[in-house]
Amino acid sequence: MGTYAAAVGAGALALRASGKQLPERVSAADLALMSVATHKLSRLIAKDPVTSPLRAPFTKFAGTSGEAELAEEVRGSGPRKALGELVTCPFCIGQWAATGFAFGLVVAPRATRMAAAVLTAVTAADVMQLGYAKLEEAAT
Template sequence: MENFPIELLVLIGLASFRLTRVIVYDKIAEFIRSPFLDEIIEDGEIYITPKGKGLRKWIGELISCYWCTGVWVSAGLLGAYFFFPEIGIPVILIFAVAAIASILETIIGRLIGD
């Protein structure tokens, strides 16, 4: 592990960033969150609360927390890289490229005032 390439760290970091955002925020993953989270809308504000008790509530708390989900996503991507590289590497590359695209889109959107 002492010779872990910085390029790999950057790729897995970017992939982790993007996949975590997909799970926690993006509409495409709403079906993953909906069994575990309730959305409450009050006065135009959206509040997210975990559903149920026990494991269901724990998962709801986990996937509503960007930092918590990020730890597990990072561990999963790193595990995929080491144990299943034929699947892990393409997945990491896809999400890393998507992360770069989303970062660029955010920067450009702010520069042109979207």
């Protein structure tokens, strides 16, 4: 929590120093885009097999936990365990992802919207893949 608070504080100071202003409000479209992208990014970081090498210093493989998702156990103690808890919990890392998108919308809105749109498209594709698999299963 202290690291998160320090990161947000440093980001806020950097924004102030750059002269960038926070928007008066976040549009419904940006909020929806950020929400879906945060969901996907947090699951990508915490559960996806592709990112398992990044989690490996903090976790050990424990099996699968869903379609194309891994279950991993946190290992170590102190900071290593704390980082392991963070990077294996999509709910926990989601706070960091959402904060990154929020700062991104202020600092580089076009690039942030593009990255969020890609993650949102992947989320939609995932839903379609899972739905297709269920339909195939029901047909057989």
